Amino acid sequence: MTHTPDTDVPALRRLHPDPATLELEELYAGLTLPAGTAEQPAWVGLCMVTSLDGAVSVEGRSGGLGGPADLLALSRLRGSNDVSIVGAGTVREERYGPLTGGAARRADRERRGLAPSPRLAIITSSGRLDPELPVFGDPAERPMVLVSGSAEPDALTTLAGVAEVHVIDEASISPHTIVERMVSLGFRRILCEGGPRLNQAMLASDLIDEAFLTLAPTAVGGPASRIVHGDTEVRRDLDLISVLEHGGDLLLRYRHPRHRQLTDH
DSSP: OOOOOOTTSOOEEEEESSOEEEOGGGTTTTOOOOOOOSSSOOEEEEEEEEOTTOOSOBTTBGGGSOOHHHHHHHHHHHTSOSEEEEEHHHHHHHTOOOOOOOHHHHHHHHHTTOOSSOEEEEEESSOOOOTTSGGGOOGGGOOEEEEETTSOHHHHHHHHTTSEEEEESSSSOOHHHHHHHHHHTTOOEEEEOOOHHHHHHHHHTTOOOEEEEEEOSOOOOTTOOOSSOOSSOOOOOOEEEEEEEETTEEEEEEEOGGGTTOOOO
């Protein structure tokens, strides 16, 4: 659907494919991540925002990057999945809260056969998470915590009071184990929300099926981490699916070449 945009409100422009001017509310409207296949039992989407020079944050928070379209994209992606996985460092730095969402998003998820809200799974080797963090603030929306078997017993006891704890018998929780545990719990549509080291692990294991990236028209410099960060260089080539622009933000969608037979979803 095309429209004549208000001159005071940035238009959402689809640059690829099929250039058009859209309503902002059309951004990823109705998106549902695939539920995997018999050969690949889960689908993993990656969602991140970055500056022009690759920084993942400003003053330690990604909220300093991206505008209204990026916020809507994140909400739509959280409307498309079964579970979001996120590293403990990102939960602390970004002050994560429960992923309950508004009434409209919950109703829309239910219409598409999803649970009203996605689950949240926090990945931590140490288990050192402050029980007073906002993410633990709603007893009705207790997050899962995947914690390594090397965590201190006191940390596990603390977490058990505020979260659904899954102890993984590994010193460092592997990406394949994360996905296997999610699938065993019935969560086959997985959204990876970072941080950079979790992204690196998922990418190195070739588990990223799709990437949703907002490129903000901002240069940051300084010590900020890249959206993918690790000790080993890993190259993965992806296919460009769509490009949208809003207020200078570019919203880029990529898909793994193993899914070239798929139509858009």
